[in-house]
Structures are given as structure tokens and as C-alpha cells.
Amino acid sequence: MEILVCVRRVPDTSENEIELNSAGNDIERDELVYSINEWDNYAVEEALQIVSRVGGKVTVVTVGDDEDEEILRRQMAMGATHGVLLSDHLFAGSDGRGIAAILKAFIQKGNYELILTGVQAEDGAAQVGGMLAAMLDYPFASLVNSIEILDGKTLRITREIEGGNKELNEIDLPCVLSIQTGINEPRYVGMRGIRQVASVPIPTFGAPDLGVNPEIVGPLAAKIRRVDYFLPAAGRGAEMLYGKPEEIADKVVELVRTKGGLS
Amino acid sequence: MEIQSPAQASYWLVSGQALFLVMHVLGLACFAYIMYRRLVPLLRAQPDIRFDQPWLRLGRVAKYWLGQWRHPRYKGAGLLHILIFIGFIVLAGRAFSLLMIGASSGFAMPGFSGTLGHFYDIVRDYAATVVFICMIVAAVRRIVFKPARYAVPARLGRQRGQDAIFLLALIAILMLADSLFEGSKAAVQTQQGQASEFLAVFSLPWICEQALASFSLPLLSKLGLGAYFIHNLTFYFLLCYRPFGIQFHVETSLFSVYFAKLEREVLKPVRWGVHDEQLDQLKSIGVKTFEDFTWKHMLDFYSCADCGRCSDQCPSNAAGRPLSPRFLTTKARDYAFQHYPVFGKANNSSPLIGAIYSEDEIWSCTTCGACEQECPLLIEYIDKIVDLRRGLIDSGNVPQSLQKPLKALESRGNPYGKMEKKRSAWTKINGFQQSCPIKLLDGKQGADALYFVDSITSYDDRIQAIGHATARILTSVGESFGILGPAEKDSGHEVRRFGEEILFCALRAHNVEAIKASGVQRIVTSDPHAYNALKHDYKDIPPVEHISQLLARALNEGTLKLNHAETSDKVYTYHDPCYLGRHNEVYDDPRDVLDAIPGLKRVEMKRSRDRSFCCGGGGLMLFYEPKEEQRMGVLRVKMAAEAGANVIVTACPFCMVNIEDAIKVAGMEAKMAAIDLTELVDQHIVRQAPGGMEAQRELTEV
Numbered sequence: 001m002e003i004l005v006c007v008r009r010v011p012d013t014s015e016n017e018i019e020l021n022s023a024g025n026d027i028e029r030d031e032l033v034y035s036i037n038e039w040d041n042y043a044v045e046e047a048l049q050i051v052s053r054v055g056g057k058v059t060v061v062t063v064g065d066d067e068d069e070e071i072l073r074r075q076m077a078m079g080a081t082h083g084v085l086l087s088d089h090l091f092a093g094s095d096g097r098g099i100a101a102i103l104k105a106f107i108q109k110g111n112y113e114l115i116l117t118g119v120q121a122e123d124g125a126a127q128v129g130g131m132l133a134a135m136l137d138y139p140f141a142s143l144v145n146s147i148e149i150l151d152g153k154t155l156r157i158t159r160e161i162e163g164g165n166k167e168l169n170e171i172d173l174p175c176v177l178s179i180q181t182g183i184n185e186p187r188y189v190g191m192r193g194i195r196q197v198a199s200v201p202i203p204t205f206g207a208p209d210l211g212v213n214p215e216i217v218g219p220l221a222a223k224i225r226r227v228d229y230f231l232p233a234a235g236r237g238a239e240m241l242y243g244k245p246e247e248i249a250d251k252v253v254e255l256v257r258t259k260g261g262l263s
Numbered sequence: 264m265e266i267q268s269p270a271q272a273s274y275w276l277v278s279g280q281a282l283f284l285v286m287h288v289l290g291l292a293c294f295a296y297i298m299y300r301r302l303v304p305l306l307r308a309q310p311d312i313r314f315d316q317p318w319l320r321l322g323r324v325a326k327y328w329l330g331q332w333r334h335p336r337y338k339g340a341g342l343l344h345i346l347i348f349i350g351f352i353v354l355a356g357r358a359f360s361l362l363m364i365g366a367s368s369g370f371a372m373p374g375f376s377g378t379l380g381h382f383y384d385i386v387r388d389y390a391a392t393v394v395f396i397c398m399i400v401a402a403v404r405r406i407v408f409k410p411a412r413y414a415v416p417a418r419l420g421r422q423r424g425q426d427a428i429f430l431l432a433l434i435a436i437l438m439l440a441d442s443l444f445e446g447s448k449a450a451v452q453t454q455q456g457q458a459s460e461f462l463a464v465f466s467l468p469w470i471c472e473q474a475l476a477s478f479s480l481p482l483l484s485k486l487g488l489g490a491y492f493i494h495n496l497t498f499y500f501l502l503c504y505r506p507f508g509i510q511f512h513v514e515t516s517l518f519s520v521y522f523a524k525l526e527r528e529v530l531k532p533v534r535w536g537v538h539d540e541q542l543d544q545l546k547s548i549g550v551k552t553f554e555d556f557t558w559k560h561m562l563d564f565y566s567c568a569d570c571g572r573c574s575d576q577c578p579s580n581a582a583g584r585p586l587s588p589r590f591l592t593t594k595a596r597d598y599a600f601q602h603y604p605v606f607g608k609a610n611n612s613s614p615l616i617g618a619i620y621s622e623d624e625i626w627s628c629t630t631c632g633a634c635e636q637e638c639p640l641l642i643e644y645i646d647k648i649v650d651l652r653r654g655l656i657d658s659g660n661v662p663q664s665l666q667k668p669l670k671a672l673e674s675r676g677n678p679y680g681k682m683e684k685k686r687s688a689w690t691k692i693n694g695f696q697q698s699c700p701i702k703l704l705d706g707k708q709g710a711d712a713l714y715f716v717d718s719i720t721s722y723d724d725r726i727q728a729i730g731h732a733t734a735r736i737l738t739s740v741g742e743s744f745g746i747l748g749p750a751e752k753d754s755g756h757e758v759r760r761f762g763e764e765i766l767f768c769a770l771r772a773h774n775v776e777a778i779k780a781s782g783v784q785r786i787v788t789s790d791p792h793a794y795n796a797l798k799h800d801y802k803d804i805p806p807v808e809h810i811s812q813l814l815a816r817a818l819n820e821g822t823l824k825l826n827h828a829e830t831s832d833k834v835y836t837y838h839d840p841c842y843l844g845r846h847n848e849v850y851d852d853p854r855d856v857l858d859a860i861p862g863l864k865r866v867e868m869k870r871s872r873d874r875s876f877c878c879g880g881g882g883l884m885l886f887y888e889p890k891e892e893q894r895m896g897v898l899r900v901k902m903a904a905e906a907g908a909n910v911i912v913t914a915c916p917f918c919m920v921n922i923e924d925a926i927k928v929a930g931m932e933a934k935m936a937a938i939d940l941t942e943l944v945d946q947h948i949v950r951q952a953p954g955g956m957e958a959q960r961e962l963t964e965v
Contacts, residue, residue, distance in 0.1 A: 015671050015680030031682060033674040078659070187659030188666050191673065191765040195543045 001056035001149070003047040004112040005080070006103055006132070007040035008062055009071045010122040020229055027229065036071040039118025043179035045186040046147060047116055048079045054149050057081040059112070063091055063102050069202055076200065077193030078186075088206035093219030096124070100131035102217060105210040107136060114155075115176045119143055125224075126178075133176035141171050142178045164260040267484060268368035269491045279488070283365030283495060290499030297506045297605055298514075304553065304561055304603045307611075310535045311557035313522040320521050323641075328520040333639040337572060339404070343397050344639075347434075350394035351513070357387045358498065361441060365495060381461065388445070388466035391438045395467055398435040402428055412571035419590055423509075423569065430510050437497045438467060443490035446471025447483045454480060507600070509569040516640050519566035522559050523641035527632075528799040528846050530759060531557075531646040533653060539768050549653025549762060552612045553598055556647070563642040564596040573634035573644065578877040579627045583892030586627035588634040588644050594619040615651070622660055623890050625651045629880030630760045631841040636873050645760075652762025665761065668886045673766055676752030676773070677718040678883060687748035689720070689727040690734070699735050702745030704781040710745035712737075713783040715807070717793040718753045719881075719916045725923070726916040732945035733789040733810055739948050740817045744787065750777040756796035756842075757882025771801055778804050787813055789941055791843035791915045792881050798847065809843055811914050811940055815852035818859050824949035828862040835865045835943075836908035838899065838922065839875035840915035848873075853914050853940050860947050868906040876902060878925070881917030896925025900935055914940040 011018065011027070012035040019028045036044075047058040059082040060075040062068050072083030086102055094102065107115060115133075119142060120126030133140030141157055145166070148156040153173055158166045160180050171177075207214055215221060241248045256262050270280040326332045331348055334341035356372060363370040375383055404410065405427050415422050445460075445468035452459035453476065462469040475483060505511050512519075524531075533548050535557070542548060550556055556564075573588040574580045580587040598619050603609045616622060628648045635644055655661060661669070668678035676683060690701045702708045714737060720730040737744050755770035778786065786807040788794050797807040817823035837857060843849045850872045857865055870876045879895040880887075900922060903911045911922055922937040929935075 012670075012674070012680070014667060015675050017682060031684070035670065035674070185663055186666075188656060188661030188669065189659065190656050190763060191769060192543055192548065192657065193659075195765070 001050060001054055001114060002110070002112045003050060003056060003058050003114045003116065004107060004110070005040065005043045005047050005058060005060050005075075006062070006115065006117045006128065007044065007060050007071060007075060008037045008118075008121045008124070009034050009064060009068045010037045010124075013122055020231065025226070025229060034067075034070070036074060037118050037121045037124075039120060039179060039181055041075075041118075041186045042181050042183050043116040043118050044075045044078060044080060045184045046179055047114075048187075049184060050114075050147065050149065059084060059110075061086060061103065061106060063087070063094070063099050065092075072202055073194055073197050073200075074189050076197045077189045083200075083202045085202050085204045086206075086210065087204050088212075090207050090212075090214050090218050093222065094217045095222035095224040096127035097131055097223065098217040098221055100128050100135055102210065102212055103128070103132050104135040105212045106205065107132075109210065113174045115174070117176065117178050119178045119180050129176055129178035136174075136176065139171050139175040140177070141169060141175070143180045144177045145180045145183045147177070147183075160260075162260060164257065164262055267488065269365050269488055270368040272488050274488070274492065280366060280368075283362075286495055286499060287362065287366060290502060293499075293503045294506075297503060300603065300605045301506050301511075301565065303609060304599055304611075305558040307554050308556055308558040308561050309554075311522075311531075311559040312535050313559055316525060319525060320523075323523065323525075324517065324521050327523075327639070327641055328517055331639070333637065336637065337570075340410070340570065341639075343401055343404075346393050347397045347401075350390040350397070353387050353390035354394070356383065357391075357441070361444075361491075362495060362498065365491070384460070385463040385466075388442075388463035388468050391441055392463075392465075392467040395435055395438040395442075398431045398438070402431045405431075410571075412575040413569075416587075419594075426508055430508075433497060433501050433504070437494060437501065440490045440494035440497060442467035442471045444487050444494060446473075447475055447478075447487035447490065450475040450478065451480060451483050451487070454483075506565075506605075509567065512566045512568040512640065515562060515566040516568075519559075519562055519640050519642065522562065524643055524646070526799075527635065528795065530649055530800065533764050539764075542765060542768075547654075548657050548764070549655070550647070550650040551614055551616070551654040551658065553595070553602065553615060554611060555654065556595075556650070560643065560647055560650075561595075561599065563640075563647075564592055564599055566640050567592040567596060567642060568640065569593055570639070572637040572639070573642075576633040576637045576874065578629065578631060578633065578879075578895045578898070579889075579891075581876075581898055582889075582895045584627040584889050585621060585624045591620070591624070591644065591647070592642065616655065616660070620651065622655060622662070625655060626662060626665075626761075626887055627889055627891075629841070629877045629884055629895075631877035631880070632845045633841075633874070633877065636845055649760055649762055652760075653764060654762070656762040662887060664886050664888045665883055668883055669758070669761075669763055669766065672753055672755075672758055672770065676770065677722060678753065678886065679718065679722050681722050683749045686716075686721045686751060687746060689716075689722075689730050690746070690748075692727060695731055695734075699731070699738055701734050703748045704745040704783065705748065705750065706780065708745060709782050710743045711783060712742055712744040712785040712787055713778060713781055713805075714744050714746050715754070715778075715786050715788040715790075715793050715797060716746055716751065717788065717790045717916075719885075719920070720790060721751075723916070723920070726919060729789050729916050729919065729939045729941055732939065732941035735945050736810070736814070736823075736941060736948060737787070739950055740813075740822045742787075742813075745781070745783075747777050747781060750780075752777075754790075754793040754796040754800075756792040756800070757884065759796070759800060761883050767800075771796075775801060775804055789914075789916070789939075791840045791847070792917065795842040795846055809847075809849060809852075809914070811843065811853040811856060812849060814856045814940070814944060818856060823859075823944075825860045825944065825947045826949055828860050828864075828947070831862065831864070833864065833910050834908045835863060835910045835912050836868050836903050836906050837865065837871070837940075838868070838878065838903070838911050838913045838918060839872055840913060840918050841875065841877050842881070843914055844875050845873050853912075856940060856944060857912060860943070866906045866908050868902045868908070870902060878913075878918045879921035881915065885917065885920060894921075894925050894928055896921040897929045900925045900929050900931060904931065904935060909934055909936065911935065911937045912940055912943055913937065 011032045015033050021028045051058055058080045060072055060080045061084040063086045065087050076083045086106055091102055117129040130140055143160045144157050145160045146158040150156050155171050157169050157171055161167050241251050272279040274282050331345045334344050360372045405424050449459045449462050449472040462472055505513055533542055571589050577588050602611045630645045671680035672678050690696055702710050716730055720726050752770050752773050755767040759767035784805050786797055786805055787810055789810045794809045837854055876899050877895055878899050913919055919939055926932055926935050
């Protein structure tokens with residue numbers, strides 16, 4: 001199966017102290033460390049596991065610039081067959097729709113049966129997967145947390161729904177799925193693996209290569225604009241639970257369950 | 264009637280000489296063939312450089328093999344083994360000459376005809392007796408007393424008691440047959456009024472002679488020949504049976520000890536003969552299949568005598584983690600026997616993880632070294648665990664709990680993912696820099712000594728206090744020192760021990776450069792893990808000391824003076840951190856420092872010094888979520904309570920984290936506390952700086 005995974009490089013929330021810049025319109029980006037968006041990492045792992053079961057190839061693609069090659073290499077070290085960078089100065093400042101349009105153009109040049117994205121990016125709006133499917137006129141399922149290949153044409157998937165419940169679906173190929181964390185246990189990528197793919201060439205495609213109309217990408221085409229970044233006002237204090245230890249434990253379990261932490 | 268020699272007698276119409284010659288040839292041929300088959304996996308194994316320093320190695324053979332150095336650590340079993348071992352060494356000559364007379368009746372050991380021969384005969388009569396008695400005692404131990412450490416958990420197969428009894432019986436038969444042969448010969452000679460051979464009084468042959476005194480001559484003759492036949496048969500059976508189980512150590516232990524690792528603290532390179540820079544080019548690294556082990560490690564598997572001492576001391580085993588060093592070895596040995604059979608084709612190269620080992624088992628080890636400290640045959644465990652982890656890392660099989668800290672170490676140089684620039688923030692907390700300014704060795708300022716702080720002391724809220732105490736002590740004893748601050752990265756001690764060699768090399772390269780650029784002449788650290796890394800894993804850097812060594816020296820030189828212990832109701836016990844004690848043999852310095860505090864009451868835990876019990880492990884082990892029945896730390900805290908202590912003193916930041924957690928988990932906050940050696944010294948130090956003393960003391964108490 002030919003699988004494409006759309007990935008993105010984001011500031012690593014566990015390794016940065018995110019602060020607003022002095023203008024208040026963006027985060028302070030000096031000294032940030034980046035990594036692959038966590039959801040995308042699960043998507044790549046899932047693609048690799050599917051390929052190890054049924055054969056095929058995994059391609060990872062990102063829209064960005066030279067610095068984003070880093071995550072493509074990391075995913076190739078993980079086992080992805082190809083990494084592709086979609087880069088053009090025209091792409092900078094695109095909104096989700098613009099990114100989806102760029103990805104769509106790339107996908108139509110290939111022959112991918114299954115397209116995976118993360119549910120959302122750590123700094124994103126969880127919109128590219130759905131828009132991409134719509135532009136391609138492919139079926140789409142979000143929040144996918146298991147994939148089973150039924151035959152060459154159909155997948156059986158489960159989706160996570162509110163309250164920690166699961167929903168079982170069948171979906172026809174080709175399709176787009178947005179992958180939820182916890183679908184698998186992503187493998188570790190060591191420095192050795194990254195160094196081994198350090199010199200593998202990564203093909204880069206710009207707007208002309210993809211046949212992307214410059215008028216539908218970039219800041220001018222964006223229909224969503226970021227106006228402000230701010231820290232939410234501190235809410236009221238923590239909720240205190242009272243009672244015997246057993247009662248408190250029951251309340252905690254119930255709270256976690258209603259928030260979807262237990263299934 | 265002369266007593267017939269076995270060579271001249273006939274057995275079932277066959278000449279004894281022919282029979283025993285055939286037995287010798289067959290027995291030796293079988294043994295040679297089996298040994299060849301046992302060598303096959305070793306020949307396919309990874310290289311291991313163990314042929315250097317023959318004199319040093321021979322010295323260790325004299326100490327650990329011939330001298331049985333570690334056996335008395337277990338008094339009962341150790342004494343038994345020493346007796347049996349001496350018996351076997353003594354009886355080797357006897358066995359040889361006894362076998363030879365089957366082929367040539369007149370055989371006598373060259374040089375053993377005169378007084379020396381008589382003396383030897385007496386000694387070996389007693390040796391056989393002692394071995395025989397030891398077999399009975401050992402069997403009684405196994406059958407009646409059943410020491411707990413021999414038990415095999417149900418998930419790991421059947422109990423091995425029967426195998427042990429069978430082996431003991433074979434050796435007993437060997438001793439008895441020899442003695443019967445000897446005793447019947449003497450009985451014949453006595454009956455015929457000849458000068459009989461002198462048998463050592465109360466020895467087994469002597470008892471046989473006494474018992475057989477009234478037997479008829481033909482019966483005695485038959486008995487003697489029969490006993491001889493049984494002796495030879497048992498001897499060759501035993502010889503060829505040994506390479507099938509724990510008894511193989513009789514042959515292999517000498518080699519295991521000779522080739523044992525000389526520098527215990529230096530981890531095995533990923534692959535011998537492959538330089539760090541070439542590691543990227545290797546197809547695979549670490550141990551994934553059996554053939555990825557080195558030949559010496561395979562030899563270790565053969566040599567294990569299944570005595571269970573490693574697992575008896577192993578904290579992971581005690582805490583109920585899925586790791587028991589004994590089975591790590593015996594499972595590999597069984598695997599080798601199964602995949603490299605004596606008859607039939609060798610089938611190999613399947614992954615070990617999933618087949619005989621589990622991932623949890625391999626991650627469970629804290630590399631505390633208790634097993635290696637105990638093994639009488641110097642079998643190595645840490646290198647094997649690390650090699651297996653290297654294999655897991657290379658295949659990407661790393662628990663999610665460890666992936667984040669490893670990634671953070673790669674991008675930020677510390678496992679917490681904290682910013683590099685915050686690495687020296689601890690020096691400014693609560694106005695610390697006003698009372699104790701610390702130089703930042705950033706090229707603009709220099710110092711004689713570098714305080715290598717490492718990640719946990721730099722970033723952990725609780726452990727920063729150890730950094731503060733250390734800095735105050737260093738200042739107080741007049742040390743010119745500084746820190747690297749943001750230029751320091753994690754020492755990588757656990758990164759390496761968790762198998763991420765390439766990341767470790769990157770961290771080390773960075774630190775070595777930073778240390779060299781600082782221009783210091785010495786390094787001091789309050790973290791035994793950093794100490795061990797800098798001392799053994801790093802090269803070409805200034806000499807490194809642990810703070811306890813520096814303190815002991817300062818006491819001797821008189822630059823450190825300590826006030827009287829503040830309260831008298833405190834009873835202290837010192838917990839040896841694995842990487843300070845066992846791995847670097849710094850046992851006395853911290854104790855000397857404690858004892859230099861006048862009026863301080865100190866008791867020893869039963870498990871102390873080289874038998875110290877790991878608190879739960881440091882570095883990345885703090886992130887790992889083991890499957891266990893209880894925490895090692897809780898066990899350790901209970902040991903301290905048992906010793907009558909109410910304060911545990913340690914000298915390692917990770918011990919502090921684990922022990923303080925364990926005190927809470929065990930609900931013992933009211934009766935137990937933990938303190939670092941530096942904190943205790945800082946509380947009691949007599950400040951040298953005139954006038955500054957009072958001010959500093961107040962700050963300490965804040």
C-alpha cells in the first residue's frame with residue numbers, strides 16, 4: 001500500500017518555555033527547539049506498521065523550508081521510504097486551506113491510496129486533514145485510533161468519541177484519516193539512525209513543479225489571519241474533593257472518565 | 264592369590280586392558296566432539312579483546328579461581344565449595360593414575376613412587392573422604408533445607424534440584440568406587456599377610472577396608488574389579504555429561520576467570536575494533552541475536568554454576584521486577600544448547616527479545632553491579648545488559664517513558680527538556696549568589712577546579728540544595744572553583760548505560776571541549792554518576808574527584824573542621840551509592856567525614872559497602888516506569904530502620920530522590936529522614952571566613 005503521511009515541524013512544547021514576544025503577536029522563537037508534531041509521529045508509526053503487515057511504501061511530506069528537512073530525516077530514520085519537502089517562498093504565510101491546496105497538488109501527482117495526517121498540530125487548528133479530503137473528494141475520518149486493512153479497497157477503523165468511547169467504521173480507499181495519539185507506541189529514533197539518512201537527498205518541489213496556482217496560497221489568499229496571541233486569564237482555583245479516601249477516589253475516577261481519560 | 268590388576272583381569276571374557284583402552288578412547292573422543300560443538304557458537308560470536316596482560320590475568324586466576332576468593336561471602340555454600348574444589352584439585356592426579364592402570368597395570372605417576380607418593384596417597388584418601396562427605400551435606404542442603412535462592416519461579420520452568428542431586432550422586436559414586444577399589448585391594452593384602460598399602464585412618468578407603476576385612480578373597484577381587492569398572496564408567500559419563508549443564512563450569516571456569524574483564528568500570532565498546540566515528544556505518548549495533556554476544560559473554564553463559572548469588576543480591580529481583588541475573592544467564596545457556604545442539608544442525612539468528620528475554624527485563628536493571636560483585640566466577644552482567652539495550656535502541660524498541668528524556672537530552676542536553684540558559688539558574692535562587700557567588704567559567708573567568716554539577720543538581724528543585732551545599736563547602740575550604748553553566752551538558756552516564764551510545768558520544772564530545780576550554784586543573788562533582796562518567800567514560804580531561812573524597816582530604820589537611828552534632832536523638836546510617844561505592848570503591852571517605860562530626864551516632868546497615876542495596880537507580884531510571892511489586896527504595900528505607908537509624912545519609916542526588924520518595928511511599932516520614940553528605944557537612948562546618956560565618960549560617964538555615 002502506498003501511504004502518504006503529512007507531517008509538520010512544531011516547537012516542542014515539552015522542551016520549551018513558551019513566552020509571548022514583546023509585540024504580543026507571536027511567541028518568542030529564539031532558542032526554541034523543534035520536533036515533529038506529536039500526532040504526526042503516531043501517524044508515521046501507524047503507516048510503518050501497516051506497511052510491515054501488507055507491504056508497500058511510506059512517504060512523508062511537509063510544507064515548509066530547509067529547516068523542516070530535519071523532521072523528514074527523523075521520520076526516514078524511523079523507517080519512512082521517502083521524504084518530500086514542498087517549499088516555495090509563495091507558500092509562506094498560507095492558512096490551513098492554502099496548505100491543504102499545496103498538499104492536494106502534490107498528492108495528485110502521485111498514486112497514494114491512504115493519506116494520513118495528525119489530528120492537529122501543536123500550534124495548529126486541526127483543519128488541514130478535513131480540507132484536504134474535501135479538495136481531493138476523498139472520504140475522511142478524524143480522530144482515528146485503530147486501523148485494520150480489510151481488503152485492498154476497505155479499511156475498518158475505530159474513532160475516538162467524547163467520553164472515551166469508540167466508534168467502529170468502515171471506509172473506502174483512497175481516503176484521508178487524521179490520526180489520534182495513542183493509536184500505537186511510536187518507535188524510538190536514535191541519533192545513529194538520523195545520521196545514516198543524513199545524506200539521502202530529499203526532493204523539493206515548488207509551486208511551478210506542483211502546478212499550484214500562486215493565487216490560492218500565501219498570505220494574500222489566506223482567509224484566516226492571526227490577530228493576537230495572549231495568555232488566558234487565570235481561572236478560578238482548583239476544585240477540592242472532600243470525603244473518605246474511597247469516595248474521593250470514586251469522584252476522581254468519574255471526573256477522569258467524563259473527560260475521556262478512561263475507556 | 265594375587266589381587267588382579269584391572270588391566271590383567273577379564274571382564275565378561277574381554278581383556279580388561281582392551282576394555283579400558285576402548286573406554287578411554289571412546290570417552291575422550293566423545294568429550295572432544297562435544298567440546299568442539301560447544302565451541303561452535305563462540306567461533307561465530309563477536310570479537311572481544313581479552314588476550315592482554317597475561318600476568319595480571321594469571322594473578323586473578325590465582326586469587327579468584329585457585330584461591331576461591333569470593334566463596335566465603337556465602338559461608339555455608341562457600342565452605343562446601345572450597346572443600347570440594349580442593350578435593351578435586353588433589354584428586355586430579357589420583358584420577359589420572361587410576362585411569363592409566365586400566366591400560367597399563369604397572370603405571371605409576373612419575374616422581375610419586377617414594378615418600379612423596381605415600382604422602383600424596385594419604386592426602387588424596389582424605390580428599391576423597393571430604394568430597395564424599397560434602398556431597399552428602401550438599402544433598403541434605405538441597406533436599407531438606409532448600410535455600411530460597413535456588414528456587415525457580417514457575418514461569419521460568421521446572422525446579423533444578425533433581426539435576427543437582429544427580430550430579431552430587433555421580434561424584435559420590437566416583438569417590439566411593441575409588442575407595443572401594445582401594446579398600447578391597449588393601450583387604451586382600453592384609454588377608455594374605457602381605458604388607459598392605461597404608462590407608463589413611465578414618466578415610467573412606469580405610470573404612471572400606473575395615474568393612475571388607477572378612478570377605479572371601481574371590482569376592483574381594485570381584486568387588487575391586489567391579490568398583491574399578493564403575494569408577495571409569497562414571498568418570499567418563501561425568502566428563503561427557505558436564506557440558507550439558509551447570510557442571511560445565513568445572514571445565515570453563517578457569518577460562519572465564521582468566522579472560523574476565525580487568526577494568527570493571529569501563530563499559531564494553533559497542534564493537535571491539537570499531538571506532539566511535541565508524542558506528543554509523545555498522546548495519547546493526549548491540550545484541551539482537553545470540554550471535555551478537557561476544558565469545559567471552561557466551562563463555563560466561565557456559566560457566567554459570569547457577570548458584571543464585573547474583574539474583575540473591577540483585578535489587579531488581581528483590582523488588583519483584585522481571586529481571587533476575589541468574590536467569591539472564593541460564594536462559595541464554597539453554598538457548599545456546601538448543602540452537603547449537605551436539606547433534607544436528609545449528610539453527611540460529613532469531614531475535615532474543617521476545618524469545619527468551621522481555622523488554623521490561625532488560626530495562627529493569629539499574630546497573631548497580633551487585634551481581635558482578637558477588638559472582639565467584641566474575642561473570643559480567645552490566646555489559647550484556649547494555650549491549651542488549653543498544654540492540655533495543657537500534658531497533659527503536661524504547662519505552663515511551665524514556666523517549667522524551669532521550670529526545671530532550673539530544674536537543675537540550677538534559678533529560679527534563681529545560682532551557683540550556685537556565686542550567687546555572689540554581690546559583691541565583693533565593694539570593695544565593697549574594698552569600699556564595701559562583702564563578703561561571705565562560706572564558707572570561709578562570710579557576711583551579713571545575714564543579715561539574717550535572718543535570719539533576721542543576722534543574723531539580725529539591726536537589727539544587729545539594730548544589731548549594733557543595734558550593735558553600737567548596738568556598739569554605741578555600742577552593743578556587745567555578746561551573747560551566749549553560750556550556751555544561753548532561754554527563755551522559757545513564758544515556759550510555761541505557762544503550763544510546765551515539766547520543767552519549769555527542770554529549771561527551773561537547774563536555775570534553777567545554778571542560779578543556781575552561782582551563783581547570785581538577786574536577787569535582789557531588790554526583791557519583793557524573794563522577795563515574797568523567798572518571799571512566801571520558802578521556803583526556805583533568806582528574807576528577809567526588810566531593811566526599813575532597814572532604815576527607817580537607818579533614819586530613821585541617822582545612823575542614825566540623826562542629827559537634829546538633830542533636831543527640833539522631834542515629835545516622837550511610838547508604839553507599841552504587842557508583843561511588845561498588846563501582847569506584849569509595850567506601851571509607853564518606854564514613855570518615857561522618858565520623859569526624861563529634862557526637863554523631865552512626866550505625867551500619869546489614870547491607871553496606873560492596874553489598875549496598877541500590878535505591879532504585881539514577882539518571883534515566885528516574886523516568887522509567889518499571890513493573891515491580893515494590894520500590895527498591897522502600898526496601899532500602901526499611902533496612903535502615905532495621906539497623907536502628909532514623910537518618911539516612913547518602914552522597915548521590917539520585918539516591919536522595921529515590922530515598923525521600925520511598926520514605927513517603929512507606930509512610931515513614933515521622934521516623935526516617937534523608938540527607939546528603941554535603942548538606943550534613945554544610946550544617947556542621949566551621950566557617951573559616953572571619954565574620955562571615957554567622958551570616959552564612961543564617962542563610963543556610965533559611
